[in-house]
Amino acid sequence: MSFEISDVLLEEIKAHISAGNDTALLALFEEVHFADLAETLDAVNWEEALYLVRLLDSETTSEALMELDEDVRERLLDSLTPKEIAEEIEEMDTDDAVDAISELDTVTQEAVIGHIEDEEHRADIRELMQYDDDSAGGLMAKELIRVKETWTVAGCVREMRRQAEEVTRVHSVYVVNKENELIGRLSLKDLLTSDTKTKIAEIYIPKVDAVHINDKAEDVAKVMQKYDLEAIPVVDDDNKLLGRITIDDIVDFIRDEAKEDYQLAAGITQEVEADDSIWELTKARLPWLFLGLIGGVGAATIMGGFEDILKDYALLFFYTPLIAAMAGNVGVQSSAIIVQGLANDDVKGSIGNRLIKEMFLAALNGLILGIVLFGFTAIWYGDYKAAMAISISLFVVIIMAGIIGTFIPLFLHKRGIDPAIATGPFITTSNDIFGILIYFWIAKMILF
C-alpha cells in the first residue's frame, strides 16, 4: 500500500507530462503495481493517460489496461496503432489478451493479431477467441504448468522453471499422460519433499477436479466456490488439458453478477456506473420507468372504473398509494428471497410447497399489518365499515403480492429465464395494478 494516489502526486505527474519530463515519470513509475497505475490512468485526463501508456513499458501498462473501465480502455486502445496494441497484448496473459482484443472492431482485431510476434501466443489467442464469453472457455487462460507422468521430479522441476516464466502465478501443477489427457495434479508440498529421482507417476494425486470447455461460467464459479479452489483445469470432450481458470477471474465474475442482479432489482437494465454519461444512464433507466408509466396508467384506468363509489367513499381513494406500496414491497421481498435462493441452489421442493409457505408467511404479515391499519383508520376516521374494508383488502392484497412475488421468479427460472429480472420494477408494477384492482373490488363488496 505504499503507492497512494494523492492529489499532490497527481499534480506532480500532470506537471511532468506537460513538461515532457520522461525521466522523472519513468523513475516515478519504475516499480509501480499495475493496479496503482490503472488508478493513475483513470484519474488523469485522456491525453495524459495516452502519454503514459506510450511512455511506459508494455510489461507495466498491459496489466494496468486490463484493470481500467471498459470504455476508458477502449478509448485508449483506439488511439494506439495496431502495432502498439499488439505490444501490449504480447505482455498479457492469454485470457486478458482475448478480452482486450474482442473490444476492438474486427478490422483492427486482425491487424493487431497479425502484429503479435510470439507465434504460440497468437495461436492461443485465436483458439480462445472461438469460445463463448459466458463459458469456461471464455474465462480460461492457456498459461499453466503441465508435467508428464513419465518425468522424474528433477526433470519436472527443470521443466517447471521454463514454463513458470510464462505463468504469473503457479497455482497448481497439472499432470498429463502422453496423449495430453489430464490425469492428476501435483502438490508443491510433495514436489518439495520427494527425492529428485522419483517418477511423477508415483507421487501425483490422481483426483483432480476439472471443468469442460463448454461449461457455463456460472457453473464454474459455483464449483470453484464450493470446493474452495484457486484454479481449475479446463478439458475438452476427450479429457485433453486445454487451459485453466484462476480464482481472480471468478472473483470478478461474482462481483459483476452481484452488481447486475442488484441493478436489475433497482430497475437499471444495463451495467452502468455513477460516472457514465447522462445519455448512457438514461438508456439504462428509461425502459423500466416506461413500464412504471404503463402500470400507473393501468391503475388510473382501474380506479376510473370505480368512480361511482368516489362520492360516498373518497377515503378509499386516499388509501390507494398505501395499497400499491404494500403490494410492491411484499412482492419485492418475496421475489428477492426466491431469486437469491435460486442463485445459491437453496430452493428445493416443489413450486406448490413454496407457494403454500409464502401464503402462510404473507398471511401472518398481512394479519399484523391489517390489524394495525384497522385500529388507526377506525379511530381516526370513526368509520368502522370503511376501516374494515381497507384493512381486509390490505390483508388479501398482501397475500396475493407474496404469491405473485414467489411464483414469477420460480416460473421464469423453470422456463430458463434469469429470475433476477423479476425483482424490482417488474414485480412492483404488476403488483401495483393487481393490488389496486383487488382492493377496490373487495372494498366495494364490503361497502355496498
Place this chain on the structure above:
Amino acid sequence: MSFEISDVLLEEIKAHISAGNDTALLALFEEVHFADLAETLDAVNWEEALYLVRLLDSETTSEALMELDEDVRERLLDSLTPKEIAEEIEEMDTDDAVDAISELDTVTQEAVIGHIEDEEHRADIRELMQYDDDSAGGLMAKELIRVKETWTVAGCVREMRRQAEEVTRVHSVYVVNKENELIGRLSLKDLLTSDTKTKIAEIYIPKVDAVHINDKAEDVAKVMQKYDLEAIPVVDDDNKLLGRITIDDIVDFIRDEAKEDYQLAAGITQEVEADDSIWELTKARLPWLFLGLIGGVGAATIMGGFEDILKDYALLFFYTPLIAAMAGNVGVQSSAIIVQGLANDDVKGSIGNRLIKEMFLAALNGLILGIVLFGFTAIWYGDYKAAMAISISLFVVIIMAGIIGTFIPLFLHKRGIDPAIATGPFITTSNDIFGILIYFWIAKMILF
C-alpha cells in the same frame, strides 16, 4: 465432480444409517470432499447428520461442518459433547475454529477450549477470539509458512516441510527477521530455481503488501481484489507477522456483502434464506412493511387535505399510484447507482456536482415521460388542462425523486452510515410521500 448427491445415493445413505451399517458408510465417504459431505449433511435429517458426524473422522467432518448453514451447524454442535466438539475444532484451521467456537454459548466455549489438546492451537484460538469479526483479525488464520532471512534455501525447504503439514495450502512464504517483523516474501519459483546453499536474505522479495490487524474487513477485501492477491499477511503496530488472510474467506465475504446489500434494497433487514422459518422471515420483513404502512397513511392524510378538489378533478386522484410509483422507481434507480459507486470508490467529486448531474438526468427522463403521459391523458380524457397539470407534476416529481435518491445515500455515507440501507423501502416510502405532496400542490396551482 465425481460425487453427485442423487436421490438414489441419498436413499442408500439413509438406509445404511438406519441399518447401522457403519462399514458401508465409511467406505462410501472414504474419499469424499468436505463440500460434498456438507451437502449430504444438509440433505439428510438432523439425527442422520448427527450419526454421520459421530461416525466419520473429525478430519473429514470438521471442514464439512464449516460449509453448513450456521443454524444447521449450531444444532449439530449443540448435540455433541464439548470433547467431541474439541475434536472437530482440533482439525480446523484456526480461523474456522474461532468461527465455530463463537457460535457456542460462553460456558460451552470454555469447556471446548479446555478439551483442545494441541497447546499451540489452543493459544492461537484464544488470540484470534479477541479480534473483532469485521476486522482483518477476524478474518485471519494463524497457519502460514514463515521463514527467517538468515536461513539457507535448504534449511528453508526443510522448515517448510515441517510447517506445511499444518497449512492446507501454501499460498506464499513470508520472510521475517529475528524480531518476527515481516520483511518480505519468497516466491516458490525463486525457491525452486536457487542453489540450496543460497541465503534467503539474497533471494527474497522485499516488497510485500500487508494489512494491519485492526483494518476493516471491507478494506482488506478491497486491497486483495485490487491487487489480485490470493493471500495477504496480517501485521500489528510493530510490523510483527501475526497471520494471513486467504482469498476463499474474501470470496465468502464479498458474497455475503452483496447478498446483504441486495436484501437491504429489497426491504429485508437481516440475512435470511428461502428455507428459514416463517417466523424468521416475518421478523426480517415486517419492519420495512411497517415503514411502508406509515408512509401510506402519510400519503392518505396528504390526499385528505386536498379533498376539496376531488369533485372537480377526480382524475388527479386516479393518477396518484402512477406518481408514487414513478417517484419510487426513480429514487431507487438513483440511490442504487450511488450505493454501488460508493462501494467501489467510484464516486468522486463533490455532492453538489453529483446532485446537479442527477438533476439534469432526471429532467431528461422526466421530460420524455411527461410528454408521453401528456399525449395519452390529453387524448384519452380530452382535458388538456388536467393533462398538463398531471404531466408537469410528474416532471417535477421525477426531478425531486432523483435528487432525494442521490442525496440520501451520499449524506448517510458522509455520516459514516452504510448507504445501502437507503435503497429500497426507505427511499420508496419517502419519495411516495414527497411525490404525492408535490403532485397535488402543483396540480392545484395549475388548475385553480
